[in-house]
Amino acid sequence: MESHLVGVVGVKPLYRVNEAGQLADKIFQIWVEAPHVARHALAGQFLVIRIDEHGERIPLTVSAVSGDLVRIIFMAVGKTTHQLSTLKAGDLIRDVAGPLGRPSEIGKHGTCVVVGGGAGIASCPIIARAARDAGNRVIGIIGARNAGYLILEDEMREACDDLLIATDDGSRGYHGFAADVLKGVIAERKVDCVWIIGPAIMMKVTSEVTRPKGIRTFVSLNPIMVDGTGMCGSCRVRVGGETKFACVDGPEFDAHQVDFDLLMQRQRTYFDEEKASLERYHEHLCRCGEGGHHG
Amino acid sequence: MSTCAGAGKAVTMGERPAWERIRDFSEVDCGLSAEEAVAEAERCLQCKKPSCVRGCPVEIDIPAFIARIAEGDFSGAARIIKEDNLLPAVCGRVCPQEVQCEGACLLGAKEKPVRIGELERFVADHERKQGLVIPSVAEPTGKRVAVVGSGPAGLTAAAELARAGHMVTVFESLHEPGGVLMYGIPSFRLPKDVVQAEIDQLRGMGVEILTNHLAGASIPVAELYAYDAVFIGTGAGLPFFMNIPGEQLNGVYSANEFLTRVNLMHADRFPEYDTPVRHAGRVTVVGGGNVAMDAARVARRFGARVTLVYRRREEDLPARRAEVIRAREEGIEFELCANPVRILGTNFVTGVECVRMEMCDIDESGRPEPSPVAGSNFVIDADMVIQAIGQGPNPLLIRKMEGISYGRKGNIVVDEEGRSSLEKVFAAGDVATGAATVILAMGGAKKAARAIDRMLREEEQGR
Numbered sequence: 050m051e052s053h054l055v056g057v058v059g060v061k062p063l064y065r066v067n068e069a070g071q072l073a074d075k076i077f078q079i080w081v082e083a084p085h086v087a088r089h090a091l092a093g094q095f096l097v098i099r100i101d102e103h104g105e106r107i108p109l110t111v112s113a114v115s116g117d118l119v120r121i122i123f124m125a126v127g128k129t130t131h132q133l134s135t136l137k138a139g140d141l142i143r144d145v146a147g148p149l150g151r152p153s154e155i156g157k158h159g160t161c162v163v164v165g166g167g168a169g170i171a172s173c174p175i176i177a178r179a180a181r182d183a184g185n186r187v188i189g190i191i192g193a194r195n196a197g198y199l200i201l202e203d204e205m206r207e208a209c210d211d212l213l214i215a216t217d218d219g220s221r222g223y224h225g226f227a228a229d230v231l232k233g234v235i236a237e238r239k240v241d242c243v244w245i246i247g248p249a250i251m252m253k254v255t256s257e258v259t260r261p262k263g264i265r266t267f268v269s270l271n272p273i274m275v276d277g278t279g280m281c282g283s284c285r286v287r288v289g290g291e292t293k294f295a296c297v298d299g300p301e302f303d304a305h306q307v308d309f310d311l312l313m314q315r316q317r318t319y320f321d322e323e324k325a326s327l328e329r330y331h332e333h334l335c336r337c338g339e340g341g342h343h344g
Numbered sequence: 345m346s347t348c349a350g351a352g353k354a355v356t357m358g359e360r361p362a363w364e365r366i367r368d369f370s371e372v373d374c375g376l377s378a379e380e381a382v383a384e385a386e387r388c389l390q391c392k393k394p395s396c397v398r399g400c401p402v403e404i405d406i407p408a409f410i411a412r413i414a415e416g417d418f419s420g421a422a423r424i425i426k427e428d429n430l431l432p433a434v435c436g437r438v439c440p441q442e443v444q445c446e447g448a449c450l451l452g453a454k455e456k457p458v459r460i461g462e463l464e465r466f467v468a469d470h471e472r473k474q475g476l477v478i479p480s481v482a483e484p485t486g487k488r489v490a491v492v493g494s495g496p497a498g499l500t501a502a503a504e505l506a507r508a509g510h511m512v513t514v515f516e517s518l519h520e521p522g523g524v525l526m527y528g529i530p531s532f533r534l535p536k537d538v539v540q541a542e543i544d545q546l547r548g549m550g551v552e553i554l555t556n557h558l559a560g561a562s563i564p565v566a567e568l569y570a571y572d573a574v575f576i577g578t579g580a581g582l583p584f585f586m587n588i589p590g591e592q593l594n595g596v597y598s599a600n601e602f603l604t605r606v607n608l609m610h611a612d613r614f615p616e617y618d619t620p621v622r623h624a625g626r627v628t629v630v631g632g633g634n635v636a637m638d639a640a641r642v643a644r645r646f647g648a649r650v651t652l653v654y655r656r657r658e659e660d661l662p663a664r665r666a667e668v669i670r671a672r673e674e675g676i677e678f679e680l681c682a683n684p685v686r687i688l689g690t691n692f693v694t695g696v697e698c699v700r701m702e703m704c705d706i707d708e709s710g711r712p713e714p715s716p717v718a719g720s721n722f723v724i725d726a727d728m729v730i731q732a733i734g735q736g737p738n739p740l741l742i743r744k745m746e747g748i749s750y751g752r753k754g755n756i757v758v759d760e761e762g763r764s765s766l767e768k769v770f771a772a773g774d775v776a777t778g779a780a781t782v783i784l785a786m787g788g789a790k791k792a793a794r795a796i797d798r799m800l801r802e803e804e805q806g807r
Contacts, residue, residue, distance in 0.1 A: 085556070085557055085562040089561060099519055103610075103616065103618060105609060105618035105620075106619070128618060129618055143519070144555070144556050146555075146558065146562075147556075147562065148561050149561065275601060275619075276517075276604060278558055278740065279581070279738050279739075279740055280604070280738060281583065281598055281600045281604055282583050282600070282601055283597075285592065287592060292587070292591070292592070311592055314594065314691055315594060317594070318595075319620045322614065322615075323620070326614070326615045326620070
């Protein structure tokens, strides 16, 4: 029997926001219903979201899962993250793809240190927990510009055997960088494996601490991505002199092999466009009176 | 849709002039009018043993549908085509007809071959305007088939299997189905509403399409194996880079990235759409295939002066003939018998250093093997470089499928009917053949789908 194609429209998947809130200055969390991601995601993996039909695809770490829900944590820095920060429970996200990337190499290493900086702390509890479940002793170090930017302190305390805190301005914990705290830890005891996750410059500086001792150190790289499945090479990075695609070969790599300067250079590719897009978004918000500026 | 209809050319449609079309992304070729289609159809000799059919990888009954056009029965023509091909509006536009159906047409020897591609397209466009007729499907068999990838191979396999009464689920990692039809081929060659409409037919046939699902991750392989059969049509989406100095500079793109940003993410309409793309004054595109032509012509539409660098000669260009001609008309400059050796710049690209190539011994494909001429280096100014030198199969899923045989280039090894080394797992299209054409992927997928159908029916009888 033949029928005419009337009223058959593309089935548009939508992903419901279950919970949304602010964790710290400019840092937000969203729990989104995405069973295909939540059921299979492992520590270190990420997802790609697109908010609506006009949206861009952006990568975000899977920072926790619970049943069919996935948690993402992000800092509102550009247009998309600002828009994401306005979502409330019940809102819909057009696309959530994942889990993407290779999971963290969790083995029985011995003593592990998990270092998080700024919004990068979002990735830490899931790795710390996985490392501890694998039989490691886990020390957590979380650092931020000031106390107002610190997130997930309780969760990290629960996931780690020890937790150390640093702020650049001394408003909370150690007065200084996470790198200084890490230096202290490896001076005191034998450390077998380190994860460092945060802004590129923080990962670059902090991983220098472990280089002299040859301690195995992983960083989770954050280059510009489009598809996140290895089909474009936008996220290409240099590791050990070779070109790698962070979305499929990573995002975690041996910190001591990574060309961080190149990573930072490529992160700035769309600096002007990103600025213009954010300004346009804020202007639009003001005109519509839907809300004010964030941060 | 296309601006053609509004251009006031009701009778003779044809192509929009280059000066006009390079200002937008609307379709270049406006297709045939009904009168033109009938006149063209009347040229067909209605051969008893039609060689054109053998030239078509999905073996459409070409004389039969052309006869219907000549009679003015356009819907009847559409019905005939859709028995063999559910994507005629796509194939009529993107097939390299000069080496397939039209290349085999007897009239080609004396005068011009019948424009089979344009006729196929005319029929498909006509049907779409009337409302697409969803093909009938057989009684449900109760068998479930997983199709991985929704490009031309996956869509064809899904259509054939749904038609045979099987329950089909398609897993697509991107947010839109269509594969290269959506992210690769620009809208001035293949309008996206045309692709969407043909995909919606599948949904009408009961095919479930799950976007945002990366097989091997969102759907672990063990879950794929739980289906009665698995068809893999994941394509060849892994871009090759040249591995020359300077490739990591800002402004160096793979064609896949550049085209995905524009075609799938609509970066041409930034900031209305959020995805940016670099706009450059001088663009160098490396390669000579369809992907290179597409990238060059997209960059041209952003107002750039575009140079296409290809290491062989004009006659070796693998791109569809019509698109090479159109690229030239649109002002793309061709730097033939040349090859980049280095990309220049600090942070951002400023130029491409190339070397002249001379043609030496004939290689396996019958083409001369290019080799560099010492001391012939020269520089092309460029603030953007797009590499379109080919793609390989994405290893992501394949390396998770233990025991599957794959070749040196990462392609899944299959027999004539698409069977892989794993039981119940079939593959076709670029993932099996390496980067080829839309229609070859569809031809392979059709064979594989028929083999799957036979397997599932024999299984049922054996019970």
